[in-house]
Structures are given as structure tokens and as C-alpha cells.
Amino acid sequence: MSHPFVDNQAWSGLKQAIVSLAKQEVMSRFNQIGYEVKKDGSLLTEADTSMQQQVTQLLKREWPEFALLGEESSLEIQQAALDHPNGCWVLDPVDGTTNFANHIPFFSVSLALLIAGKPVAGLVYDPARDELFSARVGLGAELNDQPLNSPQITPPLKRCVGIIDFKRLDAPLATVLATQAPYASQRSFGSVALDWCWIAAGRGQIYLHGNQSLWDYAAGWLILEEAGGASCSLDAEAVFQNKIGKRSAVAAINQSTLSLWHEWIQTQQ
Structure with a gap:
């Protein structure tokens, strides 16, 4: 099954939507909210839950054929998503919640699409710096829509x-x-x-x-x-x-x- 982001318009639309939601649901809450402690000792904020809800709605509306595996979902829902025959999205609505909760401006929204058990598209958005890293399998990586290439020198x-x-x-x-x-x-x-x-x-x-x-x-x-x-x-x-x-x-x-x-x-x- 081919993935939908060979089409540049669909890919561009997804990137723009995630950036917009991150500014609305995550960055707007920075320095303004508290947090709770989850059973595993990690932190959870209103930004985590709100961003996951909004991204879930977006993805179900635009690409209902894929399941969604979110960090804030139950283990049962996560495993069911991973086992979905069409593939699934993998979402971390706020990666770096401890930073976010402690007013440290280093956190991100991470989203990947897995098909046949492999990532075919991924994006990571840093709202504090307005930097969007993205990649599609076989098509290279980008930073804010410009080609991103790792240095090929080999320092000691x-x-x-x-x-x-x-x-x-x-x-x-x-x-x-x-x-x-x-x-x-x-x-x-x-x-x-x-x-x-x-x-x-x-x-x-x-x-x-x-x-x-x-x-x-x-x-x-x-x-x-x-x-x-x-x-x-x-x-x-x-x-x-x-x-x-x-x-x-x-x-x-x-x-x-x-x-x-x-x-x-x-x-x-």
C-alpha cells in the first residue's frame, strides 16, 4: 500500500496543520499551566492531552484509513494501532514535557506514519524556535522546507x-x-x-x-x-x-x- 505523502500538496497540508495546532495547543500554554504526575513518574500537562485530541481529530478526518498510536493512549489502544493492517500514526504531542512544565523552551511535537511496520513519513516541530524538521522515505529530509543533510566529514x-x-x-x-x-x-x-x-x-x-x-x-x-x-x-x-x-x-x-x-x-x- 502506498502512503499518501508522495503527493506534495497533502504533505504540505499536514505540516502546516501540525505547526498551526502546536502554536495553538502547545505554545499558547507555555509558562501558563501546571502538570500532574503519571503512574510511571513522567509528567502530563493540559498541552499534552489537548494536542493529542486535536491531532487525532485532524488525522481521523483527513486519513481515516490509518490508526493512531499516541503517547497518552492506553497500552491496549497503542498495541491495536500498531497491529492495524493499513498502518498507523505515531504521535508524541509534547516530547519534552518536563522541559515544558518547568518553563524550559526545548520541546517538540513528533508525528510519524508507519506502514507495513516501517516509518514512511515523519515530522518534528519545535514551536519555541519555529523549526520544522521533516522527511519522507526515499525523498530526503528537510528543515523548514529546505534540504537537510548531515555533515559527511568524520571528526575524531x-x-x-x-x-x-x-x-x-x-x-x-x-x-x-x-x-x-x-x-x-x-x-x-x-x-x-x-x-x-x-x-x-x-x-x-x-x-x-x-x-x-x-x-x-x-x-x-x-x-x-x-x-x-x-x-x-x-x-x-x-x-x-x-x-x-x-x-x-x-x-x-x-x-x-x-x-x-x-x-x-x-x-x-
């Missing part, structure tokens, strides 16, 4: 900036990274979807995260792939899997840089 690790999430790494690896880092400097921003996109844009050369969900990485993974970047899991498998379970992610601006980075990590385990 000691000159790389790493986007590293220490919190979700095993303690031995986190410790050696903190005390004997192979890179020049490290950052941790708090939105997985944007992390992938920033590596795609060369805003950091290497990336490491120990435990991310499908809705965190589906769109960003495709954007990095289409931009010319590369990734694998800590155990050298493909990061993307058509399942809800958590995944580790090692990524870089290109395959040769990924090889250097992953080989170094392997020597520490």
Missing part, C-alpha cells in the same frame, strides 16, 4: 560534541563517560525527537540514549536516516523496531562517525 571523537542522556544508561557506562569522556563536550537537552533532528543538522556529532519509546524516536529516526546520518542500538541492532518496547540508541552524523563512536562504547562494556 575527541573533537565531537555529544548529546548524551546519562539518566537512562547503565551506571558503569555513565560513569566512564562522566570521568573519561572520549568527546570534547556533552549536552543533554530533554527532547528525544529534537535530539535526533539536531544530530541530523550537525548540532552535535554523536548521540547516546539508553531507553526511549517508539513515539520518542520514530519520526526523528527517519529524519536522521534521510539526512544521511546513521544509528544502531547499544547491541548493534537497528534502533527502529515495530514494537512499543523501549530501545537504546547510538547515533551520529554519518556511518563512519557512528562506527568510531559505537566501537568506543563497546570497549567500555
Whole structure:
């Protein structure tokens, strides 16, 4: 089954709609609302629930043939969506809710379309910077409708900036990274979807995260792939899997840089 976004008009319309909804439902609430704590300890705000409701309505109206897997849906609904024969949307209405709830302007809306168990289209919108990262399989990646290509130079690790999430790494690896880092400097921003996109844009050369969900990485993974970047899991498998379970992610601006980075990590385990 072909996906609907080979057509540029449909793709452009979806991007414009998501940007508009993000400004209306997410950015308009920034610095204005509190949050509640979910059972898993993560945060939930009115922006999360409102954005998911509005995007769900949009997608059901325009593309009713696809199911929707939203972060704020129940596990049963998520699994049913993933099993849908036509494919499904994967939505994170606010990726970086902790940042959002604490008035830190680094969060995003992430949306991907999976067909036959693979991402075919994805977008990540950063409303604080008005930056829209997007990709369609085989058609390349874009930032605000301009081609996005990852740098293809291969710097030594000691000159790389790493986007590293220490919190979700095993303690031995986190410790050696903190005390004997192979890179020049490290950052941790708090939105997985944007992390992938920033590596795609060369805003950091290497990336490491120990435990991310499908809705965190589906769109960003495709954007990095289409931009010319590369990734694998800590155990050298493909990061993307058509399942809800958590995944580790090692990524870089290109395959040769990924090889250097992953080989170094392997020597520490």
C-alpha cells in the first residue's frame, strides 16, 4: 500500500496543520499551566492531552484509513494501532514535557506514519524556535522546507560534541563517560525527537540514549536516516523496531562517525 505523502500538496497540508495546532495547543500554554504526575513518574500537562485530541481529530478526518498510536493512549489502544493492517500514526504531542512544565523552551511535537511496520513519513516541530524538521522515505529530509543533510566529514571523537542522556544508561557506562569522556563536550537537552533532528543538522556529532519509546524516536529516526546520518542500538541492532518496547540508541552524523563512536562504547562494556 502506498502512503499518501508522495503527493506534495497533502504533505504540505499536514505540516502546516501540525505547526498551526502546536502554536495553538502547545505554545499558547507555555509558562501558563501546571502538570500532574503519571503512574510511571513522567509528567502530563493540559498541552499534552489537548494536542493529542486535536491531532487525532485532524488525522481521523483527513486519513481515516490509518490508526493512531499516541503517547497518552492506553497500552491496549497503542498495541491495536500498531497491529492495524493499513498502518498507523505515531504521535508524541509534547516530547519534552518536563522541559515544558518547568518553563524550559526545548520541546517538540513528533508525528510519524508507519506502514507495513516501517516509518514512511515523519515530522518534528519545535514551536519555541519555529523549526520544522521533516522527511519522507526515499525523498530526503528537510528543515523548514529546505534540504537537510548531515555533515559527511568524520571528526575524531575527541573533537565531537555529544548529546548524551546519562539518566537512562547503565551506571558503569555513565560513569566512564562522566570521568573519561572520549568527546570534547556533552549536552543533554530533554527532547528525544529534537535530539535526533539536531544530530541530523550537525548540532552535535554523536548521540547516546539508553531507553526511549517508539513515539520518542520514530519520526526523528527517519529524519536522521534521510539526512544521511546513521544509528544502531547499544547491541548493534537497528534502533527502529515495530514494537512499543523501549530501545537504546547510538547515533551520529554519518556511518563512519557512528562506527568510531559505537566501537568506543563497546570497549567500555
